[in-house]
Amino acid sequence: MAPTAETLTAERILEATEEVLRRHGPAKATVVDVARALGVSHGTVYRHFRTKAALREAVTKRWLDRTSEALAGIAAGDRAPEERLRAWFTGLFEAKRRKAGGDPELFATYSVLTGENGAAVGEHIDDLTAQLTRIVRAGTDSGAFTAADPAATARALFHATGRFHDPCYAGEWQQPGIEDEFTAVLDLLLRGLRA
Amino acid sequence: MAPTAETLTAERILEATEEVLRRHGPAKATVVDVARALGVSHGTVYRHFRTKAALREAVTKRWLDRTSEALAGIAAGDRAPEERLRAWFTGLFEAKRRKAGGDPELFATYSVLTGENGAAVGEHIDDLTAQLTRIVRAGTDSGAFTAADPAATARALFHATGRFHDPCYAGEWQQPGIEDEFTAVLDLLLRGLRA
Incomplete structure (x- = not known):
């Protein structure tokens, strides 16, 4: 109806x-x-x-929020910080791969929309790095991690893993070996974080 | 004449x-x-x-080789491995920024050409990660670094720094704060490498 x-x-x-x-x-x-x-x-x-622009921005924000909402639960969880960080990045990579591989046309559509809506993308990245900051801070609080500035470290972690969540690499996400590359980068970063 | x-x-x-x-x-x-x-x-x-394709491939390779040749001297140098790694990534980032910012039209032209010549790009990345492997191995030999598989670690370092050399981020390279982001990522990776 x-x-x-x-x-x-x-x-x-x-x-x-x-x-x-x-x-x-x-x-x-x-x-x-x-x-x-x-x-x-x-x-x-x-x-x-x-306006049409407002509608396009809202639909872009909804698409991006789906990923952040799925990860918020991991960030707020009570697993050990290192395990939580690993689960969070694994969840992010899986969500992005699923979006890109499961419905490539819709993914391409949203790639155009995110290009138009820089502010929505900026907010999305702020959301994600705030979640990451929460995990890094849990690690510094418990003594598991060393990070003088947890928010700066969270951004560094996000930037260093771009290959596994930035849409400009979507073409690589189905390549053989990508899982090993992901693990190698994450292992190195976690070694860098440990106290 | x-x-x-x-x-x-x-x-x-x-x-x-x-x-x-x-x-x-x-x-x-x-x-x-x-x-x-x-x-x-x-x-x-x-x-x-x-063929025209062979000519385009050769000119692409020449453009890519200019970067690898400039870095080869750093990789083969005798500075301490950590300092050498930092100088190498700083040199790579500077070379890419200079290419992108100094002559944007030529950079855009080569972005099209590298898209067409996947094999030349693959060889270029192999060249660069071989140079990185040499530095990582110097560090494991001297006891400064821990890396079970220097070649795999070199690839992880290359992947984790994509934001500062992959042309898909060229638009970010003149943004304020990019230097600090670069230093934060490199510091974290170097912490992860240290024995």
Whole structure:
């Protein structure tokens, strides 16, 4: 049943937007397509998102948030800091690979959208490095890690592992040997962190 | 004075090819353009490079080799391994930044060419990681570093520093703070290497 202007939620619009982007591609998808998919007028969509740019930014943020939310639970967990850090990076790499390999067209679509929405990407990276900082700080508190500035160390860890989460490397993620490369980098970084 | 078929060297052709690529861009540059720039027939160019693809591959290799040759001296030096590793990565980052920032059009041209010539890029990365392996091995020999498999550790170091040499990050290399990010990553990796 088509939603009415009263029952239509922002989340429902974002779901439909993702579907429209998947079908038409980021260059051609319009707000009218989204409204048509929902069976409402485009004015109703604009009541939730004031501009096409705002709608695209919100759908990009939703896509990025899916990854951060999945990792927040690991960061907040009570496993030993080293084990937690390993689980967190493994989770990040797996989530990115799944997104890139499981639905390459949608991944390519979001690569265009993240290119347009630098602020949303910046916030996403801030979210992720804040989670990492929490783990590094747990390690310095327990005496397992040495890090004079946990936030700076968290950023260094994030930068040093770019090969395993930055979309510019998506083409490498299905290559043989990538798992060993991931483990070698993580082992070296963890050795560097240990007190 | 225009070279004759007898005095024309491969190096002279590659110089002219780079100039033609810079002027016409990688999509439009032809072997005829190169021959015209040299004042010879295109047959004379083909005597040195049998196909347009071979010429493009050779000019790509020459561009990549300029970086590896500049670093080879550092790798083969006799400074302490840790200092040598730091100088090597600093040299690599500086060379890449200079290439990207000093002549952005030529850098963009070579980004297209490296995309076409995966084998030349693979050899270049093998060259660089062989240099790194030499430094890591000097460190394990002297007892300064711990690394069970110096070649694997060299690859891990190369992968962990991609943000500071991989062309996909060229847009970040002039950002404020990038020097501190570089130092933070390198410090962490060196801590991980120390015996």
